[in-house]
Amino acid sequence: MTNKYDIVVVGGGTSGLEAAKTAAQNGLRVALFERKTDPAKVQRACAQMFLMNMDSFYNERMYFSKEQQKWIFPVNNFSVNYEGGYREFYACHFMAPNAEDRIEIGNYEANASGQGTAAVVFDKAALLRGLFKECLAADVDFFLERNVTQVNKTPQGVEVKTREGDRLVGTFCIAADGLNSRLARLTGLNRDRTFLFTSGSISYYVTGVAFERSEMICMGNTYDHNGLGPVHFCMLPSVYRDDEYWLYIKGAERFDFFTTKSSFSKWFKKIEVTHKRCAVITAWSPAREPFKDNVVFVGDSCWFAEAENTGALLSGHRAANAVCEALQRGKPDREGVANYLSWWQHNWAQTHDYRDFLCYAVFFNIFSEDELTYIHRIVDQKLFWSINPFNLYRHIMNGIKPHMEQIQSEMPQLAAKLETFSPASAVELMQPVTRAGFPAYR
Numbered sequence: 001m002t003n004k005y006d007i008v009v010v011g012g013g014t015s016g017l018e019a020a021k022t023a024a025q026n027g028l029r030v031a032l033f034e035r036k037t038d039p040a041k042v043q044r045a046c047a048q049m050f051l052m053n054m055d056s057f058y059n060e061r062m063y064f065s066k067e068q069q070k071w072i073f074p075v076n077n078f079s080v081n082y083e084g085g086y087r088e089f090y091a092c093h094f095m096a097p098n099a100e101d102r103i104e105i106g107n108y109e110a111n112a113s114g115q116g117t118a119a120v121v122f123d124k125a126a127l128l129r130g131l132f133k134e135c136l137a138a139d140v141d142f143f144l145e146r147n148v149t150q151v152n153k154t155p156q157g158v159e160v161k162t163r164e165g166d167r168l169v170g171t172f173c174i175a176a177d178g179l180n181s182r183l184a185r186l187t188g189l190n191r192d193r194t195f196l197f198t199s200g201s202i203s204y205y206v207t208g209v210a211f212e213r214s215e216m217i218c219m220g221n222t223y224d225h226n227g228l229g230p231v232h233f234c235m236l237p238s239v240y241r242d243d244e245y246w247l248y249i250k251g252a253e254r255f256d257f258f259t260t261k262s263s264f265s266k267w268f269k270k271i272e273v274t275h276k277r278c279a280v281i282t283a284w285s286p287a288r289e290p291f292k293d294n295v296v297f298v299g300d301s302c303w304f305a306e307a308e309n310t311g312a313l314l315s316g317h318r319a320a321n322a323v324c325e326a327l328q329r330g331k332p333d334r335e336g337v338a339n340y341l342s343w344w345q346h347n348w349a350q351t352h353d354y355r356d357f358l359c360y361a362v363f364f365n366i367f368s369e370d371e372l373t374y375i376h377r378i379v380d381q382k383l384f385w386s387i388n389p390f391n392l393y394r395h396i397m398n399g400i401k402p403h404m405e406q407i408q409s410e411m412p413q414l415a416a417k418l419e420t421f422s423p424a425s426a427v428e429l430m431q432p433v434t435r436a437g438f439p440a441y442r
């Protein structure tokens with residue numbers, strides 16, 4: 001059998017499976033390398049939220065069709081089969097260290113009563129299983145338990161080699177190997193990018209949590225004055241069981257402090273950990289463009305921190321269509337996939353400032369515990385409902401703005417900090433901490 005394909009996809013996660021499926025359904029010859037034995041098995045932590053159509057994300061407004069059992073992407077005109085469960089949630093609350101005061105994104109009561117829009121958590125394994133099945137039906141050649149270690153430009157296209165000894169050639173390669181992308185490093189894509197930080201975290205699935213308005217995502221910082229310092233957390237409903245929650249926190253010590261000694265411990269009197277997942281994030285600034293020597297980059301591989309499954313599906317789909325078009329027009333090069341590159345520029349880099357993602361996370365580096373509590377108390381109006389991570393900071397700042405006069409008179413030092421803080425300073429704050437050898441995102 002010849003080892004020449006139209007596309008060799010590296011990585012069988014959300015973006016790679018969507019790319020392979022789309023290209024094969026369009027009649028291209030597609031191979032896919034994946035490290036795991038089963039592409040549908042989820043090993044890496046993921047909160048599994050979908051933003052839905054109350055706000056746009058990459059200029060798309062997705063929704064779920066119950067009748068068709070599909071996620072629909074109306075702006076980009078495609079859909080993805082889905083037979084898994086989902087659980088609605090109704091707001092995003094940023095919590096003060098005292099576990100009481102909060103900035104409310106979204107009107108919980110209105111969304112829960114059906115007057116507004118709910119966001120959802122979905123089952124990522126079911127999403128991947130559906131994509132995998134569609135890939136098999138469309139005759140994608142899978143090479144599982146393969147670790148891609150080399151990628152080289154050749155006169156025929158791109159040669160891809162694995163540690164296990166495979167060698168395939170594709171006219172194009174689609175790099176879908178995730179956030180810690182080896183292909184971004186090997187091709188030199190990362191040379192134009194700024195390294196920001198590396199950070200690890202554990203996601204605990206817990207039962208027995210008791211708190212009001214429990215169908216929401218809540219996040220914030222609390223403080224251990226006897227050693228750990230600020231402790232950052234994020235918690236939301238789990239899709240697996242009605243009484244289960246996903247709790248993201250940096251490691252066992254902080255988990256113990258948060259659930260047994262912090263002001264939030266009142267929520268966790270009877271908890272049990274059902275299972276855990278972890279993730280390492282290596283964060284770079286976004287690539288200048290998602291292309292290098294006939295390798296087309298999709299999903300997390302060329303973006304900052306996380307494209308999310310929405311971005312992974314959109315970019316996988318658009319990149320595969322662009323490659324089909326390039327081959328049809330006899331332009332197997334950068335010019336051939338220019339549509340994808342301009343779509344990515346417009347809807348990713350120019351629409352979302354990746355630096356906004358970092359802002360809330362560094363609040364505890366800038367504000368004291370008292371200042372944080374004050375900010376979370378003074379914003380008393382409900383803010384625009386969204387969980388787009390690249391817009392949340394702006395919504396919080398819009399919530400603070402009407403109270404600036406009061407802040408200036410009651411907490412002038414805090415007002416000065418708020419006026420000088422910007423997304424650019426959030427990036428600067430991330431870097432020195434990393435250079436000092438500490439994980440940046442604590």
Ligand SMILES: Cc1cc2nc3c(=O)[nH]c(=O)nc-3n(C[C@H](O)[C@H](O)[C@H](O)COP(=O)(O)OP(=O)(O)OC[C@H]3O[C@@H](n4cnc5c(N)ncnc54)[C@H](O)[C@@H]3O)c2cc1C
Pocket residue numbers: 010011012013014015016033034035036044045046047048049050146147148149176177178179182201203248279281298299300301306307308309310312
């Ligand atoms: C803590 C956390 C919470 C998150 N929460 C959400 C959320 O709520 N909602 C949401 O939509 N997204 C969320 N995300 C982000 C989301 O999981 C990713 O953006 C998404 O999975 C990216 O898909 P991808 O296909 O680009 O990469 P991945 O899903 O990482 O897939 C990459 C694939 O490539 C394979 N691979 C890597 N290197 C090689 C190699 N050398 N050879 C062969 N195979 C290789 C991997 O095994 C993997 O299967 C979260 C992420 C984290 C870490």
